[in-house]
Amino acid sequence: MNQTINSLQVLKSLSDATTELVQKLAPSVVSVNSAMTRGTGIVFRSDGYIVTCNHVLGRSASINIGLGKETFEAKTVGVDPYSDIALLKAEQENLKAIELGDSEKLNTGQFVLALANPYNRQLSATTGIITSVGSTLRGWRGTIMENVIATDARLNPGFSGGPLIDVSGRMIGLNAAYVWSRGIAIPVNRVKDAVEKLMTGGRIRRAYLGIVSNTVSIPQEITSQAHIDQNTGVMVFAVEPDTPAKKAGLTMGDVIVKLNEKPVTDFYDLPRLLNEDIIGKKTRLSILRGEKLVEIIIIPTASKDDQQ
Numbered sequence: 001m002n003q004t005i006n007s008l009q010v011l012k013s014l015s016d017a018t019t020e021l022v023q024k025l026a027p028s029v030v031s032v033n034s035a036m037t038r039g040t041g042i043v044f045r046s047d048g049y050i051v052t053c054n055h056v057l058g059r060s061a062s063i064n065i066g067l068g069k070e071t072f073e074a075k076t077v078g079v080d081p082y083s084d085i086a087l088l089k090a091e092q093e094n095l096k097a098i099e100l101g102d103s104e105k106l107n108t109g110q111f112v113l114a115l116a117n118p119y120n121r122q123l124s125a126t127t128g129i130i131t132s133v134g135s136t137l138r139g140w141r142g143t144i145m146e147n148v149i150a151t152d153a154r155l156n157p158g159f160s161g162g163p164l165i166d167v168s169g170r171m172i173g174l175n176a177a178y179v180w181s182r183g184i185a186i187p188v189n190r191v192k193d194a195v196e197k198l199m200t201g202g203r204i205r206r207a208y209l210g211i212v213s214n215t216v217s218i219p220q221e222i223t224s225q226a227h228i229d230q231n232t233g234v235m236v237f238a239v240e241p242d243t244p245a246k247k248a249g250l251t252m253g254d255v256i257v258k259l260n261e262k263p264v265t266d267f268y269d270l271p272r273l274l275n276e277d278i279i280g281k282k283t284r285l286s287i288l289r290g291e292k293l294v295e296i297i298i299i300p301t302a303s304k305d306d307q308q
Contacts, residue, residue: 021113021169022125028098030067031120032074032088032161034060038118040162041065041088042171044195046097048090051191052161053176054079057086065090066120078198082206082271084176085191087198098163101170103149103187106133112151113165114175114183118158128153131182146272149173149185159183205276207283207300209250210243211236215266216255218288226293232265233257233288248298250287257293258286274300 032041032052039056043049050065057063063074065088074088108130116124128151135150149164155178164173164185173185197204216235223231233255239245256264259273260283278300285296 018113018125018127021165021167022115022123025098025115025163025165025169026117026123027067027096029115029117029123029162030065031117032056033064033066033118034058035062036060038158039160040116040118040158040175042161042163042174043095043097044087046093046095048074048092048095049077049195049199050074050088050090051174051195052086052088053174054081054084054086055176056161063088066117067095068120071120078202078204080194080198080204083186083190083194083204085174085186085194085198087195099168099170100188100192101166101168101172103172103189106130106149106172106187108132111167112153112172114151114153114155114159114162114185115165116156116159116162116175124156124159126153126155126159126183128183135184145177145179145184147187147190148176149187151183151185152181153183154178155183205279206271206303207274207276207279208244208303209270209274209298209300210240210245211250212238212240213256213267213270218255218257222288222291225291226288228257228288228293230257230263230265234264234267234270244298244300248285248296250285250296250298251289253289255288256285257288258284260284261286276302 028043030041032039034057036058041050041052044051065072065074074090077087077089079086110130114126130151132150134147136146159175162175163171166172172188174191175185177184213234213236218231236254279302282297
């Protein structure tokens with residue numbers, strides 16, 4: 001009998017603590033509504049900066065924010081489609097910013113909460129545990145989600161752009177997708193880095209090669225002869241003049257299979273791998289030229305948009 005009472009007390013304590021945590025975080029979790037979609041956002045700074053997922057915004061120029069009885073407009077400061085992060089700015093001040101955690105200190109098995117507020121009502125919440133840290137998964141539109149947090153917390157429609165929370169109420173991730181029965185979140189440290197860059201420049205700089213390319217299949221006899229373990233790559237269909245690709249000797253028909261030893265299996269891999277860290281640096285490209293595997297050195301420049 002006493003054991004049953006103690007178990008009930010533990011369950012009630014856990015329930016009360018979870019409810020209290022959700023209520024505490026409510027002022028930091030907002031609805032983000034564009035012309036086409038509804039999602040969630042997070043008050044990142046008290047002076048009106050709000051973070052959400054880029055895919056929540058769609059192509060809408062007008063963004064409405066809901067917070068309790070208040071609704072107000074926000075402008076897009078900048079977006080990074082490749083990491084699916086968007087930064088908004090509202091004119092409101094004295095908002096309650098969410099407390100940020102450290103995604104480098106996460107462990108598989110730790111308890112998490114996923115929060116959402118797509119309809120500007122009471123918060124929605126799901127619970128779970130971290131099933132893996134640093135996962136790499138293939139996501140929507142063929143993209144690769146690299147070094148993400150995977151949990152078994154279900155993300156219902158509208159949860160995109162909401163926070164993944166630890167037991168102390170700190171944001172440890174930005175909920176982005178529900179794939180293969182797993183909630184996928186972008187680590188908060190990556191979000192911090194993106195926000196800093198978007199605040200100063202409005203965009204995340206990308207490296208530029210100067211090619212027109214697309215995904216192609218590689219015949220098995222070639223993969224066997226070249227000793228590579230992938231059956232697709234990215235073929236170069238054109239090389240623009242006076243570009244890093246032209247200077248490095250890339251030619252039409254070359255098939256890129258690796259960039260700095262990381263596999264390039266389809267068209268969506270290149271934008272992900274061409275991050276600003278390799279701008280101006282010697283970068284190794286492994287390419288199939290005919291039936292031979294060749295390595296060339298290329299020095300990417302900043303993308304044309306960043307040069308303007």
